[in-house]
Structures are given as structure tokens and as C-alpha cells.
Amino acid sequence: MEKYNYDLKDKNFHLEEIRKEENKINYNSIQSVKIEERNNISQKLHDKIGHTLAGSIMQLEALKIIIKSDEEKGFIILDNIIENLREGMDDIRYTLKKIKPNVEELNINNLKVMMDDFCKKSNIKTQLKLEGDLNEINLIYWKNILECMSEIFTNSIKHCNGDSINVHISVFNKIIRVHIKDNGNYQGEIKKGMGLLGIEERIVNLGGDVYFNNEDGFSNLIILKR
Known part of the structure; x- marks a missing residue:
């Protein structure tokens, strides 16, 4: 029996090491892609700005000489x-517009970072579900949603005696629904x-409603009008 337990622990240890290595590989792959993207963007901007400014400087240098003797030709160069x-x-x-993330991508990323950070601090698992057109959530709504979720x-961390929290954000025809629920008792x-009162104040100031329920885990339900 002891040997079985030892073998099981040894296998679990190796599985954990494999997971860590996979995460490291995934992280390095993501970083490589980001570096490559930044390099491409840098090259494009360098080429466009460098070519445009270099050509314009040369024409301005020529303009200084030409405009003294041929004003008409000088103005043609100036127009060019x-x-x-x-x-x-x-x-x-156009290049900057292509690389700038939209509001939805930026704030979902912020949310995922927040959830990952919470998971590391608390050892409570998190799950995120998204539904509907999240582009309909404006910047003010996103700011307050993220602040409320940070408070939740x-x-x-202080009060939950469960081991998981589910976050569900839904965009419907007339409302935006944010539901955060743990499985505690x-x-x-x-x-x-102060925390729950602060959440209520933020949402009410936006014309929304917030509901708390602890009958089956602790539930935070936020409703915002579109």
C-alpha cells in the first residue's frame, strides 16, 4: 500500500512537472509571436515614416533653392x-488602427488577468463564460464591472469556503447581465x-441593479441597461 501511494505521488509529481513545462512552452510561444508582431509593426512604421520624411526633407531642401528663382515651380513642389x-x-x-485592440479584447484580457491573479492568490478555481456581443459594453460599464469584480x-479570499467561482457575462437585447457565483456554504x-455597499453604489449610479444571494453559494448578480 505504501509503495502504491509512493508511486501515485511520484506520478502526480511528474504530471505537474509536465504541466509546468507545457505552460512554459506556451508562454514562450506567445512571447515569440508578440515579439514578431512588434518587430513587423516597428518595421512598417519605420518604412512609412522614414520614406515619407526623407523624401519631404529632400524636396524642402530643393524648395529653398528653387523658390528664389521660380516661385511657381516652388509652390508645385510645396504642394507635393x-x-x-x-x-x-x-x-x-491605418497601421495603428490595425494594431490597436478594441474595447472588448482589451477588457476581456484585463478580466482574465484579474481572474488568473485571484486564482494564484486564493487557490480557488475560476471559470469564465461569455455570451452575446461584448462590443456593446461601453468603457464606463467595463470600468465599473471590473472594479466590482475586483471587490467580489x-x-x-476573505470569506469563501468553496473552491470555485464562475463568472458569466451576457449581452442581451436590452440588458447586460454579469453573474459571479461561488460554491461556498x-x-x-x-x-x-463596505465591499458590497461599494458594488451597489457603483451599479446604482449607472442606473442598474445588483442582487446578492447566499442560498446556494454566494451569488452576485449585476444588471445594466443597454
Whole structure:
């Protein structure tokens, strides 16, 4: 029996080491992709800005000489410089627009980082479910949702006696629904401390509603109008 337990622990140890190695490989792969993307973007901006500015500087140098003797030709060169710079600015704006993450991607990433950080601190598992068009959640809503969730996670570290928390964000026709629920076991009436009162204040100020329930784990339900 002791040998069996030893073998099982040894296998679990090796599995954990394999998982760590896989996570390391995945992290390195992601970092490599990010570095490659940054390099490509840097090269594109360098090429566009460098080509546009170099050409414009050369034309300006020529303009200094030509405009003294041929004003008409000088103005033609000046118009060319203006057009080149305008096209260069358009190219740069287009490149930056392509690489800038939209509100949905940025805030979902912030949420996932928050959940991962909470999981490491608390050893409580987290699960995220997303539903509907999350682009309909504006920046003000996202800011308050993330602040509320940060408060909920802080409360969970202090009070949750369960081992998992589910986060479900849904966008419907008329409302945005955010439901955060753990699987703890709670007794008695809900006492609203500074954390829960702060969540209520944020959501009410946005014209929404918030509900707390501890009959089956602790549930935080936030409803916002679209």
C-alpha cells in the first residue's frame, strides 16, 4: 500500500512537472509571436515614416533653392510635399488602427488577468463564460464591472469556503447581465459591509441593479441597461 501511494505521488509529481513545462512552452510561444508582431509593426512604421520624411526633407531642401528663382515651380513642389506628408499620416493612422485592440479584447484580457491573479492568490478555481456581443459594453460599464469584480474577488479570499467561482457575462437585447457565483456554504443573513455597499453604489449610479444571494453559494448578480 505504501509503495502504491509512493508511486501515485511520484506520478502526480511528474504530471505537474509536465504541466509546468507545457505552460512554459506556451508562454514562450506567445512571447515569440508578440515579439514578431512588434518587430513587423516597428518595421512598417519605420518604412512609412522614414520614406515619407526623407523624401519631404529632400524636396524642402530643393524648395529653398528653387523658390528664389521660380516661385511657381516652388509652390508645385510645396504642394507635393504637403500631399506626401498627408498620405504618410494616413498610412500611419491605418497601421495603428490595425494594431490597436478594441474595447472588448482589451477588457476581456484585463478580466482574465484579474481572474488568473485571484486564482494564484486564493487557490480557488475560476471559470469564465461569455455570451452575446461584448462590443456593446461601453468603457464606463467595463470600468465599473471590473472594479466590482475586483471587490467580489477580494471578498471571496476573505470569506469563501468553496473552491470555485464562475463568472458569466451576457449581452442581451436590452440588458447586460454579469453573474459571479461561488460554491461556498454560507449561513445566516447577508451583512453588507463596505465591499458590497461599494458594488451597489457603483451599479446604482449607472442606473442598474445588483442582487446578492447566499442560498446556494454566494451569488452576485449585476444588471445594466443597454
